[in-house]
Amino acid sequence: MEPSNILILQALTGSGKTAYAAAAAHEHSVIALSHTKVLQRENYGITYGFDYLFGRGNYRCALDESHSARRCYHKQRPSRCPMFAACRYYIQRGLCQNSHKTALNYAYWMTAKWPREKAASALTVMDEAHLLSDLVIEHSSVTVTDKQRRQFNLPDFPLITSRGQSMGMQANPVDSARKWLARARVALTGKMLEMESKINLSPTFRKKYDATENLWFSIVGAQKSLTASPNNWFIRSGPRARELQYGRRAPGFVCKPLTARHHFPRMFLMGGPALLMSATIGNFETFAQELGIEGARTLRVPSVWTPEMRPVYYDEGAPSIGNKTSRAGYEKQADIIAKMLRSVPSHWTGVIHVTSKKRAQNLGSMLAMRGLADRIWTPSRGAGTEQQMDEWEKAKQIGKGRLAIAWSWWVGMDLLDEKINIVAKTPYPFLGSEYGRERMLHNGKMYLQRTAWRLQQGCGRTRRGRPQDYDIDGKRAGLVAVVDQNWKRVRNYMDDDFLQSMTAW
Numbered sequence: 001m002e003p004s005n006i007l008i009l010q011a012l013t014g015s016g017k018t019a020y021a022a023a024a025a026h027e028h029s030v031i032a033l034s035h036t037k038v039l040q041r042e043n044y045g046i047t048y049g050f051d052y053l054f055g056r057g058n059y060r061c062a063l064d065e066s067h068s069a070r071r072c073y074h075k076q077r078p079s080r081c082p083m084f085a086a087c088r089y090y091i092q093r094g095l096c097q098n099s100h101k102t103a104l105n106y107a108y109w110m111t112a113k114w115p116r117e118k119a120a121s122a123l124t125v126m127d128e129a130h131l132l133s134d135l136v137i138e139h140s141s142v143t144v145t146d147k148q149r150r151q152f153n154l155p156d157f158p159l160i161t162s163r164g165q166s167m168g169m170q171a172n173p174v175d176s177a178r179k180w181l182a183r184a185r186v187a188l189t190g191k192m193l194e195m196e197s198k199i200n201l202s203p204t205f206r207k208k209y210d211a212t213e214n215l216w217f218s219i220v221g222a223q224k225s226l227t228a229s230p231n232n233w234f235i236r237s238g239p240r241a242r243e244l245q246y247g248r249r250a251p252g253f254v255c256k257p258l259t260a261r262h263h264f265p266r267m268f269l270m271g272g273p274a275l276l277m278s279a280t281i282g283n284f285e286t287f288a289q290e291l292g293i294e295g296a297r298t299l300r301v302p303s304v305w306t307p308e309m310r311p312v313y314y315d316e317g318a319p320s321i322g323n324k325t326s327r328a329g330y331e332k333q334a335d336i337i338a339k340m341l342r343s344v345p346s347h348w349t350g351v352i353h354v355t356s357k358k359r360a361q362n363l364g365s366m367l368a369m370r371g372l373a374d375r376i377w378t379p380s381r382g383a384g385t386e387q388q389m390d391e392w393e394k395a396k397q398i399g400k401g402r403l404a405i406a407w408s409w410w411v412g413m414d415l416l417d418e419k420i421n422i423v424a425k426t427p428y429p430f431l432g433s434e435y436g437r438e439r440m441l442h443n444g445k446m447y448l449q450r451t452a453w454r455l456q457q458g459c460g461r462t463r464r465g466r467p468q469d470y471d472i473d474g475k476r477a478g479l480v481a482v483v484d485q486n487w488k489r490v491r492n493y494m495d496d497d498f499l500q501s502m503t504a505w
Contacts, residue, residue, distance in 0.1 A: 005273040006293060008129070010281035011301035012497055013465050017277050021125040022048040025101045028273070029122040031115055032103045035131055036412070043127075044103035052103040053096040055111075059089040106131075110139050110267065111217065119270035126268065129276035130453045133290050133446070136260035136267060140225035142218040144184070145242065146251040152191055152212060155183045157253050162235035174230040177237065177255050181223040188216045222255050229262035232442060234435050243433050256435055258442040261292035269293075280456045282493045286449045303497045309470040311503040312459055313340070313481040320485040321425050334366035336483050337422060340505070341372065344479050347400040350420020351409055353458045355427050357381060360405040363424060367403075375403045389413065410458040419478035421462040426486035427454040445493075452493035455482070459498070481505070 011017050021032045021044070032044050037054055044050035062083035078084055096102045097114055109115050126132060149157065158180050162173040195209050226233065234256045236242070242252035257263060268274070276296075281287050284298045303310070315336050319329035337352065354360045357378075364376045377395045379388035385408055396402050396417070403420065410427060428451045430436050440447040459480050463469040471477050482502075491499060 006269070006296040007273075007275050008281060008284060008288065008293075008296050008298045009275060009277040009301065010284075010299070010495060011277065011279065012303045012305075012495075013279045013460055013463065015279075015301055015304065015465065017127065017279075018043045018048060020275070020277065021127075022050075022101070024123050024125070024275070029100050029118070030102070030125060031119055031122050032101075032125040032127060033106055033109055034103065034127040035106055035135075037105055039127065040103045040105055044101075048101070050101040050103040051092075051096045051099040053092050053108065054105070055108050056089050059087075059092070062086040062088065106135050110135075110221075116270050119272050122272050124268065124270065124272060124274045126274065126276045127278070129278040130280050130282075130287075132264060132268070132276070133260040133450075136264050136291075137257055139221050139267070140263050141256040142181070142222035142253070143242065143255075144215070144219075144253040148215060149251075149253075152188055152215065154187050155180060157237045157239075157241065157251060160235050160237035160241075162233055173235045174226060174233060177233075177235050177253075178223065178226050180237065180253065181219055181226065181255070185216070185219050185223060188212060188219065192216060225257060225263050226255065228266055229257075231262055232258045234258055234438050236434070254435070258439050259290060259446070261290055264291040265293070279460065280453045280495060280498075282449055282452050282456075282495055283445075286445045286493065290443065290446050290449075300496065305470045307497075307500040307503075309472060310463060310501045311471065311480070312498070312501045313479070313503050313505045314485075314487065315481075315483060315505045318483050318485050322486065330362070330366065333424065333483055334363065334370060336505075337363075337424065338367060338370040338372060340422065340479060340481055340483075341403070341420070344420065344476070345401075346375075348419040348479070349396055349400075349402050350404070350418045350422070350479070351415060351461065352403060352405045352420075352422045352424050353410060353427070354405060354407050355425045356407055359425065360407055364405050367405075372403070374399060375401050376405065377402050378405050379408075385409070385412070409461065410454050413461060414464050415461045416464060416466075418462050421459060421478065421480045423455060423458050423482045423487075424484060426482075426484045426490070427451060427458065428486075448490045449493045452490040455487060455490065456494060456498050 009017070009020070011020075018032075021030055024030055030050075032050060034040050034044065037058070040050075040052045040054070045052040063081060078087070078090060081087065084090065096104070097118065102115075102118075104115055144154065144157075146157075148154070158176050160173050160176045192209070192212055195205075195212065234254070236254040237252070239251045240249040241254050242250040244250055281300075288294070288296055317332070318336055319325060319332050321329070321333065352363065354363060360378045364378055367373075367376055377392070380391060383391065388406065388408070392404055395404075409415075415421070429440070429447060431440060459482065462478055462480065469477055
């Protein structure tokens with residue numbers, strides 16, 4: 001692919017990135033990719049008239065309304081189904097295959113063949129492009145537990161470590177892993193063929209088939225990536241391959257790439273032009289290197305809101321929050337946060353971002369001792385983000401000025417009613433696993449870039465491009481702040497617009 005056919009675009013939230021994809025459809029056939037089905041349907045489908053398609057499992061089966069089309073009994077030869085003409089999935093797929101404007105999600109793109117064939121002569125728009133590295137790595141990775149090995153009658157785990165060489169007779173970790181994956185794939189394929197004749201016996205049996213199919217897809221994805229590029233892999237296999245909590249180990253097979261650079265071009269650059277866009281690209285060079293892109297054009301779209309309208313406050317006296325932070329340091333941080341909260345109306349609601357459940361509880365206790373007990377709220381342990389948001393909406397009805405201290409609200413949500421948004425911990429990627437440490441050592445710049453992305457994403461939860469989200473005519477619309485001095489360690493990886501908004505408290 002010609003490098004000039006690739007454009008990397010950074011434009012802040014509310015600047016109309018989706019409109020760029022729609023405008024391009026006047027001259028090109030466009031396939032727009034986004035991370036969630038909500039963005040597919042609302043941003044592209046409803047707002048700009050794109051035809052959109054979800055995965056098969058999101059449609060009811062026309063032959064049997066009691067289950068989804070994922071359990072299609074005629075998946076290999078769908079035209080043989082007596083209800084094929086009425087199948088919602090295939091009707092929508094046909095529409096999108098022939099559409100000039102198609103919106104898909106990344107999960108569908110990575111498992112279906114026809115979109116990549118169509119992309120050879122279409123413009124591929126990759127929204128939320130800062131997620132691409134993790135998406136590629138996830139799709140190319142596989143972890144198999146000993147329970148799965150026994151359940152699906154897979155071969156015994158070989159003894160492999162990619163730190164040096166395989167243990168035993170085999171010398172090359174990649175070759176050893178590739179051979180095991182090939183044998184496991186054959187075993188799973190046989191298992192699936194055996195199960196297909198019994199697929200409609202019961203819902204429980206269908207769940208077993210789904211689990212088998214999911215593992216098969218993971219093994220095939222890792223096998224293809226390992227074959228395409230044997231460079232820079234994290235491979236562990238044997239009786240102590242998997243890391244559990246509290247330093248415990250378990251048998252298993254773990255195979256993950258340390259970088260997306262060897263795999264992204266093969267998965268996403270199909271020959272047609274490509275537009276990668278995000279509100280948080282940060283350092284263009286680091287971003288392009290991680291994805292194996294050379295010579296791409298780059299463009300930053302300046303924010304329509306001046307830095308004075310979107311201040312992100314920081315306190316020069318704030319401590320650096322980390323594993324070695326003293327009790328006094330945490331107390332000082334709580335003092336600063338409490339002072340900031342008292343400077344704005346007490347009925348304002350908002351979120352304080354931390355990186356763990358434990359830290360949420362500790363910070364909540366400290367703020368409670370500073371007279372904020374009636375405002376502090378923390379999500380339920382073990383609850384998913386969607387459930388947490390439902391609980392939060394109920395909590396806001398109980399009293400005014402509620403403050404959620406959350407560890408998983410950094411991305412993927414619009415806090416439209418909230419006016420307070422405080423980052424209490426710079427969100428460095430997790431280094432408590434061997435893989436996390438090896439990935440960081442392999443590319444330290446990308447480690448810092450991922451930190452900068454997440455921090456900026458967290459700060460943007462309450463500023464969604466609406467005029468009421470910004471300070472206009474000297475009237476404060478909200479409070480956004482970072483109360484951890486570690487943000488300065490990643491300033492070289494932050495967007496210029498974001499850095500211009502950083503304002504001393």
